[in-house]
Amino acid sequence: MISAEKFEELKPWIRINQPVTTSISSQITEPDINTISFRQLRDYGFDEKAAASFLGFRKKLGGFAQKEQILETYNIDKDLALKLIQEAKIDLSKVNKIDILTTDESTLKGHPYFRFYADKIIFYRTSLSDKNDILKKLNAKPKDLEKILWYLK
Template sequence: MKNIKSHFNYNKSQRNGVFFLLLIIVLLQIGFFLVDFPLSESADLSQKQIETFKKEQDSLLKIKLEQNKPKIYPFNPNYITDFKGYQLGMSAEEIDRLLSFRKTGKFINSIQDFKNVTKINDSLLSKISPYFKFPDWATAKDNKPNTNFMQPTKQQITVKDLNLVTVEDLIKIRGIGEKTATRILNYREKLQGFTYSDQLYEVYYLDKEVADKALEYYKILSKPTIKKINVNTASFKEVLAIVYVDYELTKKIFNYRDEVAEIQSLEELKKIDGFPLEKFNRISLYLVAE
């Protein structure tokens, strides 16, 4: 008991210290309840920061959406498909009017023609018309139709050998510009000449309708002389250079040649796993088994 009491016995200075400590605690408590701390400023600051962050977030989102929008590249409006028209924002009725007009064999040669045919609204037309790309011959410098090329006839275009036509001959066909004509001649050179009329459809970026029109006037009147290579002695590079043979098929041909030692007939190539049978007649134009 004496030990317990001794813990509660304080001298005068100790009692004064305890008193002042209690007084300080009481004053702090009263001050806490009575003094109005300026919390609103910090709250306002936080709110401003949140609003700024939201604006930045919205700005970044807009940029992201812009970047994700499909890009529009220059195109010939005569060849708009259902899907292309949908991407551009055209209605089903507008697309149908264009397709019906094209089925008649006629072509659109100006922005005004496009508007008259499709009945498209001015707002959408102003957005997509800057991307319209008409052939060089379709319009003259004053943006008026060039009537010299509007309705080509057999009298205007002389029937010629497809293997002898020039760029000047080809650009007379509606839908073929100088670049397309050059691509046709470059492809003809790679083939060593057109053997089949339908090889024209293989030219990159040449629309079927335009190719059909070209074949009305330019036909294969003479078969080309193609330099064939011996499949048994040809190098990998020589076989790969054939238009209809890609890298993987070249590997398969050489693997098969190694297995059989010598290919007796080109018909054996059909036995190769994965060989494109539909291309055999084309490939056989350039190979021989000797």
């Protein structure tokens, strides 16, 4: 122990390093629904099952083309999803587009919006070279056609 006078004499030379607290956090300030991670979804409040379903559906789609598609995800908390829709941004450059004239059968059948029409697309593209002509021949429901158009290259 030193005296108060000695402390005052040495005080200008004393440097005490403050402990550095680094918090590794995946908190999302401005989430993007096409890049948000499992951890970020969990931090946002989704349970493991919902976060996994979200990521699985996004992968099958090749990215979300509309924020509202989140609501189509199985096991999703609708209220939390609506909150994410309001707060999230969407980077459409992350969405994988499909060229129905050249895409392979497994890709078409693996995509949630193309799967029902995959066989028809494959059949019609052998004789038709225009995407619009193929789309007309599909006789798709208007809502289905709208979703297909989101992913059409």
